[in-house]
Amino acid sequence: MIRILVVDDQPMIRVGIRAILESEQDMTVVGEAGNGRDGVALYRRTVPDLVLMDVRMPVLDGLAAAEAVLGPDRVEGHRPRVLMLTTFDLDDYIYAALRADASGFLLKDSAPDELLRAVRVVAGGEALLSPSVTTRLIENFVAARPVQGAAATVLNGLTDREREVLRLIALGMSNAEIAATLFIAEQTTKTHVSRVLQKLGLRDRVQAVVLGYETGLVRPGGR
Numbered sequence: 001m002i003r004i005l006v007v008d009d010q011p012m013i014r015v016g017i018r019a020i021l022e023s024e025q026d027m028t029v030v031g032e033a034g035n036g037r038d039g040v041a042l043y044r045r046t047v048p049d050l051v052l053m054d055v056r057m058p059v060l061d062g063l064a065a066a067e068a069v070l071g072p073d074r075v076e077g078h079r080p081r082v083l084m085l086t087t088f089d090l091d092d093y094i095y096a097a098l099r100a101d102a103s104g105f106l107l108k109d110s111a112p113d114e115l116l117r118a119v120r121v122v123a124g125g126e127a128l129l130s131p132s133v134t135t136r137l138i139e140n141f142v143a144a145r146p147v148q149g150a151a152a153t154v155l156n157g158l159t160d161r162e163r164e165v166l167r168l169i170a171l172g173m174s175n176a177e178i179a180a181t182l183f184i185a186e187q188t189t190k191t192h193v194s195r196v197l198q199k200l201g202l203r204d205r206v207q208a209v210v211l212g213y214e215t216g217l218v219r220p221g222g223r
Contacts, residue, residue, distance in 0.1 A: 002027045002123045005046055007039030007065065008054040008085065013108070017052060020112045027119065036060030040068045047075050050123045053102075055086035055093050062086075063093070066100040083122045121174050126205055155215055157199050163217070165192040169205055170212025 004021055006029055008014050014032045021027045030046040033039035036053075037060040043051060051069055055062040066082045074080065083104040084097045097105050104122045106115065155163055161182075168178045179189040193205075202208050212218045 002050060002119060003030045003046070003048045004028065004119065005031050005033070005039065005043055005048040005051045007033045007036065007042075007051060007057070007062065009034050009057040010054075013054075017115070020115060021119065024116060027116075036062055036065030036068075039065050040073050043069050043080065044073060044075060047078055048080065050081045050083060050119060052083050052085055052119075055084055055088065055097070063096050063100055066097065066102050070101045081122045081125075083118055117174075124175075126174060154200065154211070155217065158196065162192055162196050162199070165189070166196050166200075166208060166212055167217050169193065169196070169208045170218040172209070 004027060006014050006017050006021075008017070011034070014034075018029045018032065021029055030048050031042045033042045035057045039051070039053065039057075039062075040060070051066075053062040053066050053069075057065075060068075062084060066084065069080055069082060081104075082100075082102045083106060084093075084102050085106055085108050086093060087108045094105055103126070104118055106118045110118070155166070158166065164182065165178060168181060173181065175186055175189045175193060178193075179186040182189070196202075197204070197208060200208070200211060202211065
């Protein structure tokens, strides 16, 4: 069961999110808060697996609250996951959320099934960005840093299978989707992903996405 805390300053948004989440047998909402300060306090009382955190809120905004939950206010021995929610897809918010070590960033106008998928992906220990957000970030990144032929040499230590796994990570696929694409077990996929991150010295899948485009393994608008 995925235990979820919803932090958003709009009551109707909280009601809607709760209804979507609790329609699933593997999810339960352990609490709601209307601002970041109350959200941090409620996190410490409920110790959820995942916090759905709005970016713009009164008293304490979601970015500061995420930093608190993931840093100084984190419950000892507990590693929470934070999925940021917002109606704004401005790059500054995205970069700030990633700096706060949030595991995901999703727009509020995403479809219910996208929200459910995001919750499962992030709760499962993977990072996630809204596809539209990811595309724009990558395009900006590539425009600012044209692909260099020598950059691809960092991939020389990977096997052919690991290079393919990195390519699929860069396309935004989850472990389950990669497993289905390559016709391998999901546990085998997890092993490949871990080895790719370790070999390349990457912190998480977000860095893997950037490296995939930086090296030219994947290009904007193409597969």
